[in-house]
Amino acid sequence: MAGSVPKGILRDRLSDFKVCEVLDFEFADEGEHLYLQIEKTNLNTQDVQKLLAGHYGVDLVDVSYAGMKDKRAIARQWFSVRLPKTTQFLKHSNVVVLKERRHTHKLRIGAHAANKFNIVVRETSSQGKSFAERAFARPFPNYFGSQRFGRNFRNLQRACEWVTSARVRTSRAARSRHLSTLRSFIFNEVLAMRVCDGTWNSLICGDVQSLSSPTGPLWGRGSLPTAHRARENEESIRSKHRETCDALEWVGLRHQRRALSAQASDVEIDGTDSTVSIGFTLPPGCYATVAIGECFELEERLS
Numbered sequence: 001m002a003g004s005v006p007k008g009i010l011r012d013r014l015s016d017f018k019v020c021e022v023l024d025f026e027f028a029d030e031g032e033h034l035y036l037q038i039e040k041t042n043l044n045t046q047d048v049q050k051l052l053a054g055h056y057g058v059d060l061v062d063v064s065y066a067g068m069k070d071k072r073a074i075a076r077q078w079f080s081v082r083l084p085k086t087t088q089f090l091k092h093s094n095v096v097v098l099k100e101r102r103h104t105h106k107l108r109i110g111a112h113a114a115n116k117f118n119i120v121v122r123e124t125s126s127q128g129k130s131f132a133e134r135a136f137a138r139p140f141p142n143y144f145g146s147q148r149f150g151r152n153f154r155n156l157q158r159a160c161e162w163v164t165s166a167r168v169r170t171s172r173a174a175r176s177r178h179l180s181t182l183r184s185f186i187f188n189e190v191l192a193m194r195v196c197d198g199t200w201n202s203l204i205c206g207d208v209q210s211l212s213s214p215t216g217p218l219w220g221r222g223s224l225p226t227a228h229r230a231r232e233n234e235e236s237i238r239s240k241h242r243e244t245c246d247a248l249e250w251v252g253l254r255h256q257r258r259a260l261s262a263q264a265s266d267v268e269i270d271g272t273d274s275t276v277s278i279g280f281t282l283p284p285g286c287y288a289t290v291a292i293g294e295c296f297e298l299e300e301r302l303s
Contacts, residue, residue: 005131008124008296010289014042016120017073019288022281023088024051031104033080044071048079049093058251067284069149072302078109083109114281116266117288121276121296128296129271132278135295139213141191141200142262144184145287163247179251180239180246183218189218189237191260201261206230213259219245220253225246235302242259264285 011017027035036057040048045068052061062082068074074096084145090097103266111211121128149156159178162170170178174177194214206228207214217224217234271277278295282288292298 004135005130005295005297008121008128008293010119010121010296010298010300011072011302012120012122012202014302017070017288018118018123019069019073019075019077020116021069021075021077021112022114023066023078023111025063025111027101028104028209029102031102032083033103033106034084035099035101035103035107036079036081036090037076037099038079039074039076040069041074041094042071042092045069045180046078046209047071048056049096051092052079052081052090055086055088056081056091058082064107066107066109066124067115068147068188072300078107078112082106091254096140103155110284112284114283115286115288116279116281118121118277119288120293120297121278121292123274124276124296126273128274128276129269132269132276132295134292136174136267136278136280137261139201139261140197140291140294141186142213142259142286143191143290147287147291148184148287151183155268159185160244163243167247167250173249179248180251182248183220183253186219186241186244186248188256189215189241190234193233193237193261202230208257210257210259213261215257218249218256218258220255221249222255224255225257258285264291 014027016067036052038048038132045065049060049063052063056063058081064080064082069077080103123242150158155177159181162178163182191200196217199214201213203214207230208225208228208281211216224234226234262283264282266279268279269276278287278292280291282291289298
C-alpha cells in the first residue's frame with residue numbers, strides 16, 4: 001500500500017473515531033434481561049462488561065454484548081444484564097448510559113445488524129478525499145483487523161505459544177481469545193493468498209459463496225466444503241500451519257465460512273486539503289480500519 005495512496009493520521013484524538021452499534025430486533029419491554037445502550041470512551045468492551053457486573057451485582061457471565069468495539073474511540077454499543085440486583089443508575093466518567101430496555105433473552109454475539117462509523121483522517125494530502133471516494137465505491141478485502149491480534153501481534157504470539165505448549169490448561173477467557181485469534185490468522189492467510197493472485201473478489205472453481213462473495217475458512221472440525229482450486233488453496237494453508245489447524249479441530253470448533261470481500265454502505269465523505277471525514281456502515285465482523293486502510297497509508301496516534 002505504501003507509495004500508492006496518501007498518508008494520513010488515524011485517531012489523532014478519541015473523537016476522530018466514532019462507532020455506533022445497530023441492533024436488528026424489537027425489544028419485548030419485559031423479561032429478566034436489562035438492556036443498556038452504553039457510550040464508552042477510551043475503554044474496551046470487556047472493561048465495560050466488568051464494570052456493569054460489579055455495579056449490578058451479577059457474575060461476569062450474566063453481562064452479555066453483541067460485539068467488541070474499539071477502545072481508542074467513542075463507541076456506542078448494547079449490553080444485557082441478567083437479573084440486575086440494583087436499579088441504581090450507573091455513574092462513571094468514561095461510561096454514559098443512553099437507553100434502558102427490557103427483553104426476554106440475553107444479547108448474543110453477532111446479534112447486531114451493523115456498525116455505523118464516523119472517522120476522521122488528518123494530515124493527508126489534497127487527494128485524500130478523491131482516494132476515499134474511489135476506494136469506498138468498491139469492495140475491499142475482508143481481513144480481520146490488527147486489533148484482533150493485539151498490540152505488536154502479542155495476542156497471536158500468545159496463541160501460538162499455547163498451541164506449541166500442547167494446549168496447556170488456561171482460563172476460559174484466555175482459551176477463547178486464543179481460538180478466535182488463531183481462526184482469524186488462518187482466514188487472513190487464505191485471503192492474502194487470494195489477494196496475491198487477484199481472486200479475492202471473484203469466484204474460482206470450487207468456491208463456496210455468500211451474497212455473491214467467495215468465502216474463506218473459519219477453521220474447525222469437519223470437511224472443507226470447497227472443491228477443486230479453492231480447496232487446493234485452503235489445503236495449502238492447512239499444510240503450512242498444520243499444528244494451528246489441528247488445534248482448532250481438536251477443541252471441537254465447527255468449521256464456518258466468512259466472506260473474503262466486504263463493502264461499506266451509506267457512505268458520506270467530506271474533506272479539506274488535509275482532513276477527510278468518512279461516515280459509513282459495515283456488516284458485523286468487518287473492520288473499519290481495514291476499509292480505511294484501502295484509502296490511506298495510516299499512522300495511528302493513539303494506540
